[in-house]
Structure formats: C-alpha cells, structure tokens
Amino acid sequence: MRRRAQAWRAAATTVIWATSLFVVALWVSGGGVGAVLGADGETVTTLGRLTGLVAANLLLYQVLLMARVPLFERGFGRDGITRMHRFVGFWSFWLMGAHIVLLALGYAITAGINPFVQLWGFIWDYPGMLLATAGALLILLVVITSIRGARRRLRYESWHLLHLYAYLGVGLALPHQLWTGADFLSSPLATAYWWSVWGLAAASILVFRFGVPLLRSTRHALRVASVEPDGARGVTIRVSGRDLAALGARAGQFFVWRFLDGPGWTRGHPFSLSSVPGRDLTLTARVVGDGTHRLTSLVPGTRVIVEGPYGEMTGDLRTGSKLLMIGAGAGVAPLLALLEHEDYEPGEATLITRESLDEDALRQDAIADLVSRRGVRYLPLVGPRSSGPSSWLPSSHSAWAGPDLLRHLIPDPETYDVFVCGAQPWMTDLERDLASAGFSHHRVHSESFTI
Known part of the structure; x- marks a missing residue:
C-alpha cells in the first residue's frame, strides 16, 4: 500500500514538474533571457510575460486541484491538496497582478505614454481583455473571502457559493491568453499545449466533480436509511445502498455528501465515516450552521450523492x-x-x-x-x-x-x-x-x- 501511495505521489509530482519546465522553455525560446538583459521597456515587458506564464500555469493547477482529479488526490492526499490549494491560489493571484502591472508599464515605457493610459488601452482595445478584467475581479473576490479572517466571518454556505466563482473567473481570463498571448501562440506546439491542458482541466471538472459522483451514487442507489440525534448538538445519519464495498471506503476516510432534500442540495459538506463501512455508511456531524441543521430534518429515503472516498488517515x-x-x-x-x-x-x-x-x-x-x-x-x-x-x-x-x-x-x-x-x-x-x-x-x- 505504501509503495502504491509513493508511486501516485511520484506521478503527480512528475506532471507538475513537466508542465512547469515546459512553461520555462516557452519563455526562454521566446527570447526571454536576452530581453531581460536589455534594461529597457522590453525588460519589463518580458518579466510581465514570465509572470503571466507562471500565473497561467498556477491557475491550471488550481483548477485541477479543485477538480479532485484522482492523480492528485492519491498523490498528495486531501491534507496536502488543501495546503497546495491555498498556496497556489494566493501566488497565482499575486503573479497575475504582477503580470498586469509589468505589461502595462513595459508597453508604456516603450511607447512613451502614461502607464494608466496603456492599461486602459489593453482593456478596451485587445481581444478578450474585457472578459479577463471581469475574471480578475471575480478571482479577487475569491481571494479576499479566502483570507482566514474573512473566512471565519462567513457562513460556510455563503463562502462555498462565492468560492465557486473561481471557476468563472478562470474561464473569463482564459480567452485573452489563447487569443492574444504571444507565448501561447508562439508556435503550433505551444498553442496545442495550452489548448490541450485547459481542455483537459475543463473536462476534469465535468467528469470528476459531476459525472463520476452522480454515476457512482446512482449505481449504488445511495439513500438515507435513518437519522438519529447524537448528543445535544449532533446528528448521526446512516446511508444504505447496494454493493457499497465497491466504493472502496476505509475507516478514517471521508466523503463529500450531498442530500437531495430540496434547495441547497448542491452544496457539498465533508463528513468522515463514523463507523467501519460495511452494509451501510455512517456519518456523524455537529450541528453548527444552516447546512448541518438541515441534516436533522432529513427523512429516510432521501437520495444521496457522494464524492470520494478521500483521505489518507487510515x-x-x-x-x-x-x-x-x-x-x-x-x-x-x-x-x-x-x-x-x-x-x-x-x-x-x-x-x-x-x-x-x-x-x-x-x-x-x-x-x-x-x-x-x-x-x-x-x-x-x-x-x-x-x-x-x-x-x-x-x-x-x-x-x-x-x-x-x-x-x-x-x-x-x-x-x-x-x-x-x-x-x-x-x-x-x-x-x-x-x-x-x-x-x-x-x-x-x-x-x-x-x-
């Protein structure tokens, strides 16, 4: 089992390094090293190109991390992915900001105009830039609400809804990269690479966040079997189904649960299994907010959709x-x-x-x-x-x-x-x-x- 985990981690790490090195190779082949040595407007511009490439690569990782691709789930575990999600998210945002500032400044120096005039020209005159601006603002919203202080002040349900705007933000920012980005269009190989990896990322979201959970939950006919109060502020739910052993769940793992009991069912909640998975699945939750309070009113027979199992604490x-x-x-x-x-x-x-x-x-x-x-x-x-x-x-x-x-x-x-x-x-x-x-x-x- 340990060797298998090590193999998954090695494969996931290899993918990250391979794509990162490809991004560096794109920048070098585009004359990035020589342009940096010029000490002029082109120097600032090429640094803007580099930060844009790295930001795009990190945004790609962010989408793949949110998509719960098995390669990364098994390679790094949920705890590792959680840490990477925060790290990648904040760095992709700051590098995206540096990309915007450096390009506007570099072009302005070369053209001899005010940087703010150049930035306004980018937004209005370049294809896809209006969409990219809207995407950047949405990503800014997600970053602000992910700061720990702001996160603690938000209900989980509100934060979860706002966090989904990250998908939309990335989607809106993408067209300008693929339509006007010099490093994205510098060669047929570069163009094919970026279109392929972003297409793969979009497909991963559809398959692993929506398709696989829906198909597996339907195949196993997951339904609420019983709901019982547990302590003064808790609830224990037993979920039944057929051939549950095929889910591959182990003691210590968790699922992301969605109960199809009405409006709000789309918001998933991570709950650990509170007993050994066997003929049924059991979860126990502390009732602390609207999402968990809904669990107390579930009725037997309610359909259930799960993502997982996740977790390496076995x-x-x-x-x-x-x-x-x-x-x-x-x-x-x-x-x-x-x-x-x-x-x-x-x-x-x-x-x-x-x-x-x-x-x-x-x-x-x-x-x-x-x-x-x-x-x-x-x-x-x-x-x-x-x-x-x-x-x-x-x-x-x-x-x-x-x-x-x-x-x-x-x-x-x-x-x-x-x-x-x-x-x-x-x-x-x-x-x-x-x-x-x-x-x-x-x-x-x-x-x-x-x-």
Whole structure:
C-alpha cells in the first residue's frame, strides 16, 4: 500500500514538474533571457510575460486541484491538496497582478505614454481583455473571502457559493491568453499545449466533480436509511445502498455528501465515516450552521450523492503496536471508525476526547461498546478552553503543561501511533505538545478538511 501511495505521489509530482519546465522553455525560446538583459521597456515587458506564464500555469493547477482529479488526490492526499490549494491560489493571484502591472508599464515605457493610459488601452482595445478584467475581479473576490479572517466571518454556505466563482473567473481570463498571448501562440506546439491542458482541466471538472459522483451514487442507489440525534448538538445519519464495498471506503476516510432534500442540495459538506463501512455508511456531524441543521430534518429515503472516498488517515499509516486517538467535537468520528477496524490488544488503545460540555459528546454508545468489548481506555476532557500554554486542554487541567500530561497518560510514546482530528488551530497546538512529549513526528497522523 505504501509503495502504491509513493508511486501516485511520484506521478503527480512528475506532471507538475513537466508542465512547469515546459512553461520555462516557452519563455526562454521566446527570447526571454536576452530581453531581460536589455534594461529597457522590453525588460519589463518580458518579466510581465514570465509572470503571466507562471500565473497561467498556477491557475491550471488550481483548477485541477479543485477538480479532485484522482492523480492528485492519491498523490498528495486531501491534507496536502488543501495546503497546495491555498498556496497556489494566493501566488497565482499575486503573479497575475504582477503580470498586469509589468505589461502595462513595459508597453508604456516603450511607447512613451502614461502607464494608466496603456492599461486602459489593453482593456478596451485587445481581444478578450474585457472578459479577463471581469475574471480578475471575480478571482479577487475569491481571494479576499479566502483570507482566514474573512473566512471565519462567513457562513460556510455563503463562502462555498462565492468560492465557486473561481471557476468563472478562470474561464473569463482564459480567452485573452489563447487569443492574444504571444507565448501561447508562439508556435503550433505551444498553442496545442495550452489548448490541450485547459481542455483537459475543463473536462476534469465535468467528469470528476459531476459525472463520476452522480454515476457512482446512482449505481449504488445511495439513500438515507435513518437519522438519529447524537448528543445535544449532533446528528448521526446512516446511508444504505447496494454493493457499497465497491466504493472502496476505509475507516478514517471521508466523503463529500450531498442530500437531495430540496434547495441547497448542491452544496457539498465533508463528513468522515463514523463507523467501519460495511452494509451501510455512517456519518456523524455537529450541528453548527444552516447546512448541518438541515441534516436533522432529513427523512429516510432521501437520495444521496457522494464524492470520494478521500483521505489518507487510515490504518495503513500505522507502524507501532499501540494507538492513541485524540479528537475534538465531530473529529471523534473517524477515530471511532479506526478503533472499530484496527487490531490491538485490550489496554493498547487510548481515546481522548475534547468537549466544552458533557452533553455535547458524540457517539457515546459506540465509545461505551469499544470500552467494554475491545478494552479501549477512554479519557474525556470536558470544559472551557484553558488559558494556559496548552490551549487544547480544558481549563480544569490548566495547571498541567500539555507535554507533562501526555507523558503522564502515555509513559511509552515510542510504541504508539497517534491519530488526531479536530479544528486546525486545536490540532496545531496539540501536535506541538505531542512532539515535546516524545511522540515521533512520523507517528502522529492528522488531516485537515478546511481550505
């Protein structure tokens, strides 16, 4: 399994390097190196060409990352793709801005006119530039709403809708590249390359974001089987279907779920499997907004569309004999599925959960079953967040340093694999203390679901 994962990663990395080197070759073959040495308007213009090429290449990657192409999903994993999505998104935007500024300035220097006059001429006189301007404004909107501070102030449903404008922004920016971009039209090979890769990107969106999920969900006849309250603010949903083993889902993975219960069904939500996939699929969610509140009113028989399974936080990552599971809120769900599935002796698995209130705890029946049947050691940490250096702890444990508490609970960290799931800031704080407590970085496994 590890060799297969390494092969997928090598293939995905090769594709990225091959396309990147091709872009550099285009710039060099177009006289870019010599033009840079001129120290005149042409120097600024060629730097604008280079930033445009790199921005176009990064936008291509961004589309492919959003398209959930299996090559990249299996090569980098959902956590890696999430990090790449943010990195590529912001850099493509800044390079696109540099491309616009440098070209306007370079042409203006050569022509001896005001750069703003030159920019206005670009917008009105060049084919496709009005569409590109609209596309740039849409991409700007997506970038602004993706800044962490703005993201936290938006409802998930609003952010998700705004984020989809990235597709439209890229689509509007594309025509001017393929109609007037010198480096895109410099040779038949360059023209064929850019048309091919953008056509492939568009096809990938249609196939992997829409076609494959719809066909697989229809073939497996996925429908809601039951909906049950779970804790004071949670819900557990069981989804039935036929031949679910063919989906290839494993404990620890997640799907992007869409429930066809009326308006708003198009917005997908990532939820982990909260039990081992078998004759049905089970998900558990914390009710925190409009999207998750809708889950409480689902009725049995509602059709379901899923994308996935995604995620690499499975038992394949294990290298030790013992397990330490630490989860917060709904992050407990995939850890329970792993505890159900994995092999260990009684006393060799410890589950630590983090909740603000006792009544918020999820999947208590499943946890009690694991304690009695599999010998899992269960340690709930309940209460408001600590104001001390280890904010992943509750205030009742604020006298403890996080690493000291972990060493007290787990005196032999070298024998454990640790699986962590929760909000990203909480996981970051916890992982820092795990490292200080002596847990090997290579044995601490986590996955982020946020962008």
